[in-house]
Amino acid sequence: MINTRRYDLNDRAVIESCVQQMSTQGVCVLPDFLTAEAVEALRQQSDALALQAFRSASRATPYLGPADESFAVGHPCNTITKSSVEVVAYDQFAHADGLRALYEWDPLLAFIRECLGLEHLFRYADPFGALNLAVMRDGDSLGWHFDMTDFVVSIAIQSSTSGGHFENAKQIRSSDQPNYESIQNVLNGQSPELIRTEPMTPGTLMLFNGRWSMHRVTTIEGDVPRYVALLAYDTKPGTDSTDTLKMSRYGRLASQATETFHE
Numbered sequence: 001m002i003n004t005r006r007y008d009l010n011d012r013a014v015i016e017s018c019v020q021q022m023s024t025q026g027v028c029v030l031p032d033f034l035t036a037e038a039v040e041a042l043r044q045q046s047d048a049l050a051l052q053a054f055r056s057a058s059r060a061t062p063y064l065g066p067a068d069e070s071f072a073v074g075h076p077c078n079t080i081t082k083s084s085v086e087v088v089a090y091d092q093f094a095h096a097d098g099l100r101a102l103y104e105w106d107p108l109l110a111f112i113r114e115c116l117g118l119e120h121l122f123r124y125a126d127p128f129g130a131l132n133l134a135v136m137r138d139g140d141s142l143g144w145h146f147d148m149t150d151f152v153v154s155i156a157i158q159s160s161t162s163g164g165h166f167e168n169a170k171q172i173r174s175s176d177q178p179n180y181e182s183i184q185n186v187l188n189g190q191s192p193e194l195i196r197t198e199p200m201t202p203g204t205l206m207l208f209n210g211r212w213s214m215h216r217v218t219t220i221e222g223d224v225p226r227y228v229a230l231l232a233y234d235t236k237p238g239t240d241s242t243d244t245l246k247m248s249r250y251g252r253l254a255s256q257a258t259e260t261f262h263e
């Protein structure tokens with residue numbers, strides 16, 4: 001499935017370039033990481049999987065919490081953005097589905113670990129959140145937000161007819177600089193120069209540190225759904241999500257995980 005002509009997973013130059021991009025940009029985009037044939041197979045599988053997706057909608061600040069009215073109106077901590085998305089959970093993939101096979105393939109785990117410059121990397125132990133297919137349809141969007149994790153690995157499978165762009169206010173904050181003013185300007189649409197669109201063409205693998213880079217997915221337009229796979233890893237084993245997150249994102253708890261996960 002992997003386009004090994006362009007990306008040799010053992011090539012130190014490829015890995016070093018990813019490490020460099022992650023450290024200087026907080027993002028690393030690898031276009032055509034998958035072959036055209038693999039993308040087409042994943043697209044067809046995604047069409048079938050999407051029928052089982054769970055739809056959720058949320059309203060939250062860019063920090064993923066409720067609005068804090070002790071801040072002034074318009075302050076990022078008191079600004080709500082809206083999101084709506086459908087998600088296929090890990091346990092809903094068959095073992096033979098391409099995305100699950102890729103996620104469970106150790107050489108890919110090793111490649112991602114090296115690109116992130118880490119000594120240890122583990123797949124999530126979350127029966128739902130380890131691997132997701134995010135399905136976004138006409139009118140869906142993800143509002144501006146920061147992630148709670150240091151990195152996200154995504155694979156673009158299908159673009160929508162229009163909209164559905166991954167916009168990134170790259171490294172707009174840091175651990176010692178909350179940068180509320182710049183964030184407020186981005187939220188208000190007043191700082192287009194701080195925003196870039198990451199080219200998520202089908203077949204692209206993206207490594208992204210969303211903790212410091214505020215990002216969004218613009219509104220999907222048209223009948224073609226946007227498909228993106230989200231592969232979850234952590235530097236420690238056993239990472240799971242809370243029951244609250246499971247209920248809001250998947251509409252189920254782990255006791256209701258399907259058979260294939262336990263096989």
Ligand SMILES: O=C(O)CCC(=O)C(=O)O
Pocket residue numbers: 134142147154166215217228230
């Ligand atoms: O769908 C994407 O490309 C990004 C997803 C994302 O930002 C998220 O799930 O937090």
